Amino acid sequence: MPETASSQALDTFPRLLLNHARIRGSKAAMREKDLGIWQCWTWQGVADEVRALACGLAEMGFKRGENVAIVGDNRPRMYMMMTAVQCLGGVPLPLYQDAVASEMLFVLVDAEVRFLFVEDQEQVDKVLELQEQLPQLRHLFYDDPRGMRHYTQPFIHDVRELMEMGRLHNRNHPDLLATEVAAGAPHDVSIMLYTSGTTGKPKGVCLTHDAFICAARGGVEFDHLSEDEDILSYLPMAWVGDHLFSFAQAMVTGFTINCPESAETVMNDLREIGPTYYFAPPRVFENLLTQVMIRMEDASAIKQKMFHYFMSVARRSGAEILDSKPVSFSDRVLYALGNFFVFGPLKNVLGMSRVRVAYTAGAAIGPDLFRFYRSIGINLKQLYGQTETCAYVCLQPDGEIKFDSVGKPAPGVEVKIADNGEILVRGPMLLKEYYKRPDATAEAINADGYFMTGDAGLFDDEGHLKIIDRAKDVGKLANGAMFAPNFIENKLKFFPFVKEAVVFGDRREMVCAFINIDIGAVGNWAERRGIAYSGYTDLAAKPEVYGLIQDSIEQVNAELVGEGPLADSQIHRFLILHKELDPDDDELTRTRKVRRGFVAEKYGVLIDALYGGKDSQFIETAVKFEDGRQGKVAADLVIRDLKTFGTAGREAA
Amino acid sequence: MLYRENGQFKTSYAADQQIFPIAQDRWAIIGILVFAFVAVPLLVDEYLFRAILIPFLILSLAALGVNILVGYCGQITLGAGAFMAIGAYAAYNFHIRIEGMPLLVSLLLGGFTTAVVGIFFGIPSLRVRGLYLAVATLAAQFFTDWVFLRIPWFTDNSSSGSVSVSNLHVMGWQINNPVSKYLFCLGFLTIFALLAKNMTRSAIGRQWMAIRDMDVAAEVIGIRPLFAKLSAFAVSSFFIGTAGALWGFVHLASWEPAAFSVDRSFQLLFMVIIGGLGSIMGSFFGAAFIVILPIALNQILPVVGDLTGIEISTAGISHAELIIFGGLIVFFLIKEPHGIARLWSTGKEKLRLWPFPH
């Protein structure tokens, strides 16, 4: 049957796009809030612009297999450029738009980028800063012409120029695009994403059309997504999660992606669009919840009472109702009332009224946080995956949500646990290779074709995967007991007052911790108690704040007692850092993961003080401000001892 | 609380600039209109039509007119009653002096005549502002009072000074019972309210508001105060005049100049201030408040008297009404100087943000 033949042929993104243009050409493919309204592109419109872009690139001398770097916020034309590059058999290479010039340099050189597509003047300036070091750079295109009038360099072009050129080219060579698309193959690399890499230089992860299409199809079928979904695309385009959800899945199903107007208006744009399918890292959900709680504090007493009453009803039965589990009639009635008075309106102001499926991934999510969203009726689920696996390994099936697991292996994915506890995965979604790094590729994929995730985990009785830590981070205390720092840090970070935590203990006799407080939550807490403070450093040093954090850590200690092999990892001593850990100071990765080794080295004095039994320690640290200036922050940090719990009680019980 | 705005995104300026951009509001207004046009005629008795609904509709229309001038353009008027009178007498004269004049045309010509006179009395607004202007508009009030009382031509030389119209019909539809009168006025009000809303959201409305908020800045961006103010006077007078014609023709059927005294002017000004200056919705709220309050007091006071055992005479009740009416007005001005419309919009805002307080 011809139909089967054509659907079989839908194995690269350009073919998917052309197919959408054919069968749902007038349906909205992309929207962007611009000039006050949601500007729309239909699938046909997208296909036309992609054609113009691709032909323009061809005219400019683009060659099959070349990498095109794409830098900017989520904009329709940025996504279109990706497909345009793919049409010609090239590889789009999205970069983090907030990366500083020096960070971009490595990738641009490594990937031998000749063509660069950036959003605006800001990004152009960054590239111009590096111009000397990029001898291979041929053409730089920009999307937003604002402020670009005086850039006279001949290699800088408005993307509209490129498209104009492309249209002309298309008239002269109308078959070029079809030929190029036909020349593409599913095992071609469709995208290259650089992993930030907690150690060493970033590596380019090459992922094929096939890998991403499989991953996207798997997810789509798993959650029964249709072409009617709306998704808000606001996460960095260089992140694998955005690529899977906003690009690959949209391309597979034909649903609509929506780009917000600006960073300041994301919340408002979210409310307007009301996505049906939503994806965000835990930190976003966390911030939202904190906002909800802070804003509710200002509400009248009656409203607060009502809110808390119905939230308790939701905690009791909300998640169960969502999972269609049996719930008493009275609770159902109360929940329905709560839905009218609290949950429904709350979802409306959060922009989540229409959400059918929401996912979070990228870091562990606190059980309370997770429960909150599920209990008010938002079908929030976790997934597990990495850049190397197209963010696709495990998914939580509807109705089988466990707060401490990441779900079951996704369709088509094989997962097994190695002897050392490391999670190994195999399937069509695996990377093809690391760009120009056969050594790293060989290291990551074992002889059986399994990718070594580097995470330690275990399956529970029902086949749900539970992640404990990075495999290489799992160490041993001096007494031989297992030490999983991330596991403990995540427990700490589940407290709203703790922004970041770094724990130490590998090959040491006890566990100690650095804490970053959350300036918003703690600041609010302090204001309500009338504690005046001048800034982060000052607030962090307040004895009251120390007390607050101490309580939280001791609670974690109490929980750890029940975690079997991790009971010895209770935290004995801690201090609150005088500055916030910051990607600009290299203490965090761009995805806000702690660079443990770097931090340990940078703050060696503090670690010595923790383990040396001192009560306080002076430290002075260089910092980079947002505008690029350098400065110093100095403080005398207090160190506190903590209560730990024996395992005797548990044994007695 | 009732709002679910997710997914109501706008993909064109036309959608973004519609009168009710939120779907829930659109449904509510459709519901209200259906209720007013269909359910009310079936449910309500004659007394309610006569005593409350018809006066409410006509005075709402007049209040809309006053609000355009006072609320949108910032020109205080104390002569609204006079403009109602002009509308009523002009329509009357067109109606009786021109054979076979259709009712609708008479009413609208009443409005147009008022608009012309309104422009004339608006001329002082080009020179004087604020309270000076308020007093200048009183001049219009007293002058027209006198004209219709003393110049017999306007009242068709009627010996008693009172005029009357009868046998009203529009294209074969007899407007002779309370329901038909109600529907006739409701139709007028609906259309005029739509026109008023359109004007206030267009260039002309912005000109009025610019003059109101900061006249020097308005001039600097090329708004001519002459045109803005006189157009506000004209439109406002047109509305008030038409309302006056309806008041005379439909509500009263026979009337004398006292029906449009300075008290009527004050009453209309009360409506827009209590309802909310610069708000179409406020005009309705204000009219409802002012129409219903005296009737409610009239009903409630004797009951209160009975309950407390105090014998209240009819005169006593009317005095108490005055006191309570005045007191409530002062109370309202103190508690919510921006009027009921402000309460309404904060309430709506709260509902949209619910459960958050702000």
Added chain:
Amino acid sequence: MSRQIGEVILDLKQVSLSFGGVKALTDISFDVREHEIRAIIGPNGAGKSSMLNVINGVYRPQLGEIILRGQHFSKMNPYKAAKAGISRTFQNIALFKGMNVIDNLMTGRNLKIRSNLIQQAFWWGAARREELAHRAKVEEVIDFLEIQHIRKTPVGRLPYGLQKRVDLGRALAMEPSILLLDEPMAGMNVEEKQDMCRFILDVNDQFGTTIVLIEHDMAVVMDISDRVVVLDYGKKIGDGEPDAVRANPDVISAYLGASH
């Protein structure tokens, strides 16, 4: 810089203005060339604002004349000035407080409205088309000034710095050829001043708008203006390029005398 400073577009000749015997401006002449940024500086009460008010006809000078693109005006009025493409911002922000940002900017499009009252009342035909077209124009200004997040906020609720930006926006919505700015940066913090400077330069650069600017912050004035005129007690005491003006002894003494 690619912009070309052109011919004299606005010329003031021997303008004198007084209020009931109090002299605000005495025999002042100066010219403004097309596309340039022209600053007026001087101590408080030097007559700077009066100068702008004369240019766009809010005040009528007793003596002197204004030549705008070769046309002589002995008396300007605000409407004529607006028609001729002069728009301005105000020292004490004169926004329309009862309207939101979009509507404030829409008032700036007033002179370009062609539809009549009746069409507007029915929101019909030309009125509707115009309304939507002008909205699109206004959105461009909103985009230009980066005030998307407040487009539907009533201006009264905005912080001062943003109100100033909206004030500029309303002036820009007129698509003026000459823009008069009365202390656009007064009372702003450093960051807001930087933004405002950037906007002023961008306006001048992108649209070729001629700008006449009153400003107190000398660093800013010297930085962005092409020529500076200095007033003191209603008299002109200096005129020229920033460096020349800075070196002018009269200016130095007026300024030192005023600020120390």
Added chain:
Amino acid sequence: MGFFLETLIGGLMAGMLYSLVALGFVLIFKASGVFNFAQGAMVLFAALAMARFAEWIPAWLGLQGSYLGTAAAFVIAGAVMFVVAWLVERLVLRHLVNQEGATLLMATLGIAYVLEGVGASVFGDDIYRINVGMPKEPVFLFEGIFPGGLLINKEDFIAALIAAVLVGLLTLFFQKTTTGRALRAVADDHQAAQSIGIPLNRIWVIVWCVAGLVALVAGVIWGSKLGVQFSLSTVALRALPVVILGGLTSIPGAIIGGLIIGVGEKLSEVYLGPMIGGGIEIWFAYQLALVFLLFRPQGLFGEKIIDRV
């Protein structure tokens, strides 16, 4: 000629009373920015109080036909007006600080309703007479100069005299006393006045007391002439054009404006009335003021407004 002079003098005498009432308006407006529409109701209320106390007090105390009763009634009515002033400040004005002119105007209308309602329920709503012993008989002056002399109504003459004296006293009070100076400071700038320690609230009570007193005198005079009845409150509306003519903030403006309006009204009634119909005095003053406004928007003595931008 004699007839013209007669009319002129009659107008001046009536105008003196307008001046007095206008003064009440101006004082309140100067001190608090309130355009007091309740002035008419205050006149009615004061007249009612006077009329009824003048009946009741002799009845209670058994004083018949004595001037003492009338005097006591006047004092008590004055006290009542002071209480009214105090209540107005307490219950209304202090809650409406910084509101717009139109709102304040509406509030005074509310006060007017309350006053009319209270007046009618406490004092009754019939027509009452006030008899303060004003001579009713006319006198003839200058019989030597004009044939038949000039006919002057003695009652009007005395009323005008009283009004003139009161106007004079008030003017002196506000020009010479500390309170007067404080009041003028308040009129110039509320905030500045407050910051140098002038108690706004007390000033307001004082001006409302003065306005109450003015209303009482006007009420007594008009009441004894026309009878105390509901329409008295609209007579005071006639004083409005006076303030417009004179300028809302000007005391001399109020005085001169009153005289002009008084004369204008009488002359127009006599000379224009027969031509275009009777009763034109209702609107004539307004039109006069209106035409005048077109040429001098700030009134005769009002300050010129300069727009600063």
